[in-house]
Amino acid sequence: MSTKTNHFPWNHLIGFVLSIALTLLAVFVAFNTDFSKTVIVWVIGILAIFQALIQLFMFMHVTEGKEGMINVVNMVYSIFLALVIVFGSIWVLTSGHAAMH
């Protein structure tokens, strides 16, 4: 939070290395393991969420500033809406499609 930021940007370097590692791990899990497809999608999905959190906290400093708490609540609410939209749409449209046959 202080203006004394002349030190080496370790946070960013660690975040970057972790992002690359998580990306390569996701590729490895997707193409070089014998897990079932469902397990693969779950694992790479969780890796993606980790990577998004790294961006949010290590690069975007979501908790920073006077409104840090508001930012977090705003992000959590937006992610909640996103999940409702994505899973709700899949649920309604696939079950509706199935009901027509």
Place this chain on the structure above:
Amino acid sequence: MTSHANNMPLEYKTQQSQMNILGFWVFLGAEIVLFSTLFASYFVLEHNTAGGPTGQDIFILKDVLIETFLLLTSSFTCGLAIHSMRSHHKTGLMVWTIVTLLLGAGFLYMEINEFIHYVHEGASIQTSGFTAAFFTLLGTHGAHVTFGIFWISLLLIQLARRGITEKTASKFFIASLYWHFLDVVWIFIFTFVYLKGMVM
């Protein structure tokens, strides 16, 4: 947060800048919802290929990985730019921002080539529900990157003329939030469109 105003980075110095940054976070919340509707359409339509190519037929892992690394690295250099800005290092801010934009341009170049390749393979936006949802989602992300490159280029001109002030610092910080956000969206595209599409 009880920290004294003097301890805050330059971009938070004035009440107006703080409100601008807060407002931009609210905008990013709306962007999350925008992209979630495009993802939702994609997930519903991804198997409706109408006899056209599937994701497995056309996706090329190597190209997608190059795009991913370009964007991940640009997000990192964008972070370094803000780090320089907070150390009042104008040249550092400029150089890292230019590197960020070049990486972003490299990403766009790869993505446009990828789209041209898909159209040659017989997968244009009109081919099927799958390609329509795919190009809409990817195109919206690509349009955001394009917009970001123009926006940040203009900020660089302002920086060259005015230096790091309360106003330019707050503008650069907001642009950095935008850039990191585009990387977050790409992570989900990479995982749930490309990797999932190639595996399933």
